[in-house]
Amino acid sequence: MLNDEDIEYIERYFKSELSDKELKHFNERVQNEEEFSAEVKFMKDLSDGLMLVDIENIKTTISELQAKEFDIRSKKSNDPRKNFKVAASVLVLVGLAYFSFLFTQPNGEMKLSDREEISNEDFLDYYAHINPDLKEEKSLHFNFVRSVENIGLPDSEKVRIISLEDTTYRDSYYLIDNTIKAIEIGSVVSYDFRRDYHERDNDERNQNKRNYVVSQKNGGNALVIDQLILHESGSYSVIVHSLDHNLMFEDTLWFKNKENLDRHLRIYWMYELFIMTEFDIERINLTTSKVDSVINFEFNIDNKLITIPVNQSNKIVPLFQE
Amino acid sequence: MTNQNHRLYNSDESVINAIKYGDENVWEYVYKSSEHQIRNVALRNNVSHEAADDLIQDTIITFFKRVMEPQFALSSELPTFLVGIAKNICRNNLKKKRELRIEDHTPEPIEDNFNPSREAHKISKDILRKSSHICGKILRLYYLFKMSMVEIAEQLDYSNANTAKNQKAKCVKKIREQYFAYAE
Numbered sequence: 001m002l003n004d005e006d007i008e009y010i011e012r013y014f015k016s017e018l019s020d021k022e023l024k025h026f027n028e029r030v031q032n033e034e035e036f037s038a039e040v041k042f043m044k045d046l047s048d049g050l051m052l053v054d055i056e057n058i059k060t061t062i063s064e065l066q067a068k069e070f071d072i073r074s075k076k077s078n079d080p081r082k083n084f085k086v087a088a089s090v091l092v093l094v095g096l097a098y099f100s101f102l103f104t105q106p107n108g109e110m111k112l113s114d115r116e117e118i119s120n121e122d123f124l125d126y127y128a129h130i131n132p133d134l135k136e137e138k139s140l141h142f143n144f145v146r147s148v149e150n151i152g153l154p155d156s157e158k159v160r161i162i163s164l165e166d167t168t169y170r171d172s173y174y175l176i177d178n179t180i181k182a183i184e185i186g187s188v189v190s191y192d193f194r195r196d197y198h199e200r201d202n203d204e205r206n207q208n209k210r211n212y213v214v215s216q217k218n219g220g221n222a223l224v225i226d227q228l229i230l231h232e233s234g235s236y237s238v239i240v241h242s243l244d245h246n247l248m249f250e251d252t253l254w255f256k257n258k259e260n261l262d263r264h265l266r267i268y269w270m271y272e273l274f275i276m277t278e279f280d281i282e283r284i285n286l287t288t289s290k291v292d293s294v295i296n297f298e299f300n301i302d303n304k305l306i307t308i309p310v311n312q313s314n315k316i317v318p319l320f321q322e
Numbered sequence: 323m324t325n326q327n328h329r330l331y332n333s334d335e336s337v338i339n340a341i342k343y344g345d346e347n348v349w350e351y352v353y354k355s356s357e358h359q360i361r362n363v364a365l366r367n368n369v370s371h372e373a374a375d376d377l378i379q380d381t382i383i384t385f386f387k388r389v390m391e392p393q394f395a396l397s398s399e400l401p402t403f404l405v406g407i408a409k410n411i412c413r414n415n416l417k418k419k420r421e422l423r424i425e426d427h428t429p430e431p432i433e434d435n436f437n438p439s440r441e442a443h444k445i446s447k448d449i450l451r452k453s454s455h456i457c458g459k460i461l462r463l464y465y466l467f468k469m470s471m472v473e474i475a476e477q478l479d480y481s482n483a484n485t486a487k488n489q490k491a492k493c494v495k496k497i498r499e500q501y502f503a504y505a506e
Contacts, residue, residue, distance in 0.1 A: 015468050038505075041441075042441075042498060042502070043465075044439075045438070045441045045445055045501070046442075046461070046494070046497060046501070047465040047466065048436070048446075049441075049442045049443070049444075049445030049449070049450055050446075050458075050461055050465055050466050051390070051438070052442060052446035052447075053450055053451075053458070054344075055383055055386070056446070057346070058349050058382055059379060061346075062353055062379050065353055066375050066378075
C-alpha cells in the first residue's frame with residue numbers, strides 16, 4: 001500500500017525535483033513494484049487528461065471564432081454596398097500611401113486613422129502605384145490593406161503603419177506615416193535602420209564583451225547583426241540572426257550598392273523582425289576557406305557549436321572593429 | 323467577449339496569468355492579437371485559407387504548451403512570439419512535405435511528446451468533467467503549471483497551504499478511484 005510519502009515522491013518526479021540518486025531508486029521501484037508503477041501511470045494520465053481538457057477548450061474557442069469570422073466574411077462579400085464602402089476606403093488608404101511616396105518629406109505627416117483594418121478578397125481589381133520599381137512592375141495589385149501596431153521597429157520610431165499585400169508576389173509592403181518609408185518584406189535592410197542598431201548596441205556590446213554582435217532590444221525583441229560584408233561587385237550583405245529556444249533564423253540581407261542605401265525612398269527588410277527574440281551568444285569564430293570561398297560563422301550558443309556557412313566573394317568588414 | 327474584457331489584459335504578463343488561472347476569455351484575446359499576422363505567415367508559405375485556420379489553432383496550442391513549461395518566460399511581445407511559433411510550424415511542415423534531409427543549422431524544435439493514453443482521454447472526457455469545478459482548478463494549477471501549494475492557496479483563497487493540500491488530496495483520491503475502476 002502506497003503512503004503519502006510515496007505519492008509525494010512520485011509528484012516530485014513529475015516536477016523533475018529528484019536527485020540522480022533518487023531518480024535511480026525511483027526507476028527501480030517502477031520496474032519492480034506494480035502498485036508504484038500503476039500510481040506513476042495514473043499521475044501521468046491525470047496530468048495528460050488535464051492538458052487535454054485545456055486543449056479541447058482552446059480548440060472549441062478558436063473554432064467558434066473562426067466560424068463567426070467566416071459568417072461575417074460571407075455576409076460582407078454578399079453585400080454590394082459594403083463592398084463599395086470598403087473598396088472606397090481602400091482606395092483612400094492606397095491613395096494616401098501613393099502620395100506619401102510621391103511627396104516624400106522626412107517630417108511630413110500622413111493622416112491615417114489610428115487603426116484601420118480592412119480585408120477583403122474582392123479588392124483584386126484595385127491597385128496602386130506603390131514604388132513600382134521594387135519589382136519592375138508598373139503596378140501591383142493589393143488584396144489586403146490594414147494598419148499594424150508593431151512590426152518590430154525601434155521604439156524611437158513612433159509611427160503608425162499600414163501594410164499592403166500584393167497578390168502577384170504575395171509580398172507585404174509596409175508604409176510608415178511619419179517617415180514615409182517603404183518596407184518590402186524579404187528585401188533589404190536600410191542603412192539607417194542598421195546604423196540605429198549599431199549605435200544603440202555598441203554600449204551593450206562593450207558591456208557584454210561580445211565580438212561582432214549587435215543586438216537591439218525593442219519591446220523585448222532583439223536582432224543580431226553579425227557581419228557586414230563588402231563584396232567585389234560593390235554590393236553589401238549583412239548577416240543577421242536571432243533565436244530563442246525553438247525559434248531561430250539566420251539570413252543575409254543584400255544591398256546592391258552604397259547608393260542603394262541612401263535612396264530617397266528606402267526599402268527596408270523587415271520580414272524576420274517579426275520573430276526577433278532575445279538570446280545570448282558566448283562566442284563567435286570566423287573561419288574562411290580559400291578552396292570553396294565559403295565563410296563559416298561558428299556560434300557557440302549554450303555550449304552547442306552552430307556553424308553557418310556563407311558564400312562570399314571578397315572582403316569581410318566586421319561591423320565593429322575592436 | 324467585449325472590448326472591456328480585452329482591456330483586462332493590459333500586459334503580456336496578465337495574459338500569461340490569465341492562461342494559468344484558467345480565464346476562459348483569454349484565448350479569444352490571444353487569437354485576436356495575432357490572427358492577422360499568422361495569416362500573413364500562412365500566405366507567404368502558400369498555405370490555403372482553410373489550412374491557415376489550422377495553423378492558427380496549432381500555434382496557439384503550442385503556445386499553451388510552452389506556457390506550461392516551468393521556466394517559461396515571454397522573450398518577445400506576445401504577437402511576435404506567436405508568429406515565431408507559426409513560422410516554425412510552417413517550416414517543419416515544409417520540411418516534412420519535401421522529405422529533404424538538408425543540412426540544418428538551426429536547433430531542433432522542441433519535440434511534442436504529448437501522446438496521451440486511452441486512460442488519459444477517459445480522465446479528460448469523463449472523470450474530470452464530472453468532478454467539481456474547484457477540483458479542476460486546483461489540479462490544473464498543481465499538475466499542469468507545477469505551482470506550489472502556497473501559491474495555489476493564495477490564488478484560490480484557501481486559508482493556508484495545508485488546507486489546499488488536503489483539498490487536492492481529496493480530489494485526487496476521487497479521481498484515482500474512478501480511474502482504477504475504469505482500468506480494471
